[in-house]
Amino acid sequence: MRFGVNYTPSRGWFHHWLDFDLDEVKADLDSIAALGLDHIRVFPLWPVFQPNRTFVRPRAVEQLVQLTDAAADRGLDVNVDALQGHLSSFDFLPSWTATWHRRNLFTDEEVVEGEAEYIRTLAAALHGRPNFLGMTLGNEINQFSSGPHPDPDRATEGQIDAWLRRMLAACEQGAPGRTHLHAEYDAAWYQDGHPFTPGQAANLGAMTAVHSWVFNGTAQRHGPTGVATEQHAAYMIELSKAWAADPERPVWLQEVGAPSPHIPPEGAAAFTEATVAAAADCEHMWGVTWWCSHDVDRALADFPELEYDLGLLTNAREPKPAAGALARAAAEWRGRPAPQPRKTALVVDAGEDTQEATAPHRSVCAPGGAVFEAWAALAADGVRPAAVLASRAGDTAHLAARGITEIVHPHEVCPPDSRTPSARSAAAGAPAARTPSVRSAAARTSEEKNPHA
Known part of the structure; x- marks a missing residue:
């Protein structure tokens, strides 16, 4: 497993690109390397780098x-996000996509070609660097595609699919053979009707990226130390595998952090340790990249309160308790044998078989949904749950490839009328009042030809 951090500069936040100071960057990277981490994720600001559709600034x-190169000198590999896009509640869109030039980010042909050229340019510039891992298309750019964004760029699932493929092709044209991927916030997994889908996330690009944030209702329902909270990242990792055609597809926990007050500051280190331990117990994990390296300077205005203190390090580059926890976890988990397969799988029915890639009812996977709460209850009982699509639950070859020998349905774990009390008991660490009804995959195959029966 790899362990890294999302790089937030200690001086000027991402506005540092306007006053780029290589010495300041080197000092930041020194403080990151001192934690024993091995990679960073970097965020160019799109309007700063491409102020005109046909002009990418050479100096930037x-x-x-x-x-x-400075990262390489400190033993750090680099992944670069391109379309920023959206960061910490602020949107950064170039003027040629807004107001008088308002055009859809995903469907306007001129805008899409401009995006592709920008991505190709960055990838090509970095291709010769041995520590360049590859490109991520953008930071949670799916938030522009639907509500709750106040001015979304609407697109269909098919249009988003075409856009993703075109952007990933541009990455490959600029830097052939590198690890190129896309990354969404959890609406792709949890929000009915969202045009970025689980099928896209789990199958397009070199690996699946997961962004795990427990302020999405998880910590509010289950508390800061609830099993569902401490294993939320692991849940999303396992959920992603339900849609993956390749049972060995790598998964990158690309963003995860300890947001206050949902995770109290005094509990950040314990949350970090528990989150990493749960994620490391998932097969085919590429790595964990914590959000974020340095705090946001409180001289900068208008950030949501929780954004200011997410750093592992202060603005003075001093490590906080969570930094020590991540450093210890990295030292502990690197080089460990791969975890054993998860033999018990929870059935995920997020839509009809013919629509499984689009998951029209994917809200069952969100906090409070049947799949989410059943997975949390199983985990609280000490089970190591996997997830399998209903349409694949009777596919013996698929189950065997993943090492799954038993399956269970959400209603067998948490009946709808008892879901909330069950979840609260699990969060409180209370003994389970029931034993999950789990049947072998082989038995289920012979019993149920209809996966929705």
Whole structure:
């Protein structure tokens, strides 16, 4: 497993690209490397790098290369996000997509070609660097595609699919053979009708990226130390595998953090340790990348309160307790044998078989949903649950490839009328009042030809 951090500069936040200071960057990278981490994720600001549709600033690209080289000198590999896009509640869109030039980010042909050229340019500039891992298309750019964004760029699932494939092709054209991927916030997994789908997330690109944030209702329902909270990242990792065609597809926990007050500051280190331990117990994990490296300077205005203190390090580059926890976890989990397969799988029915990739009813997977609460209850009982689509629950070859020998339905774990009390008991660490009804995959195959029966 790899262990890294999302790099937030200690001086000026991501506005540092406007006053790029390589010495300041090097000092930040020194403080990251001192934690024993091995990679960073870097965020160019899109309007700063591409202020005009046909102009990518050479000086900005040069500064990105300088940052990458400085990271290499400190033993840090680099993944680069391109379309920023959206960061910590602020949108950064170039003027050629807004107001008088308002055009859809995902469907307007000129905008899409401009995006592709920008991505190709960054990828090509970094291709010769041995510590360049590859490109991520953008930071949670799916938030622009639907509500709750106040001015979304609406697109259909098919249009988003075409956009993702075109952007990933641009990455490959610029830097052939590198690890290129896309990454969404959890609406892709949890929000009915969202045009970015679980099928896209789990099958397009070199690996699946998961962004796990427990302020999405998880910590509110289950508390800061509830099993569902401490294993939320592991749940999303396992959920992603339900849609993956390749049973060995790698998964990257690309964003996870300890947001206050949902995770109290005094509990951040314990949350970090528990989150990493649960994620590391999932097969085919590429790595964990914590959000984020340094706190946001409180001289900067208008951030949501929780954004200011997410750093592992202060603005003075001093490590906080969570930094020590991640450093210890990295040292503990690197080089460990791969975890054993998860033999018990929870059935995920998020829509009809013919629509499984789009998951029209994927809200069953969200906090409070039948799948989410059943998975949490199983985990609280000491089970190591996997997840399998209802349409694949009778596919013996698929189950065997994943090492699954038993399956269970959500209603067998948490009947709808008892779901909330059951979840609260699990969160409180109370003994389970029931034993899950689990049947072998082989038995279920012979009993149920209809996966929705």
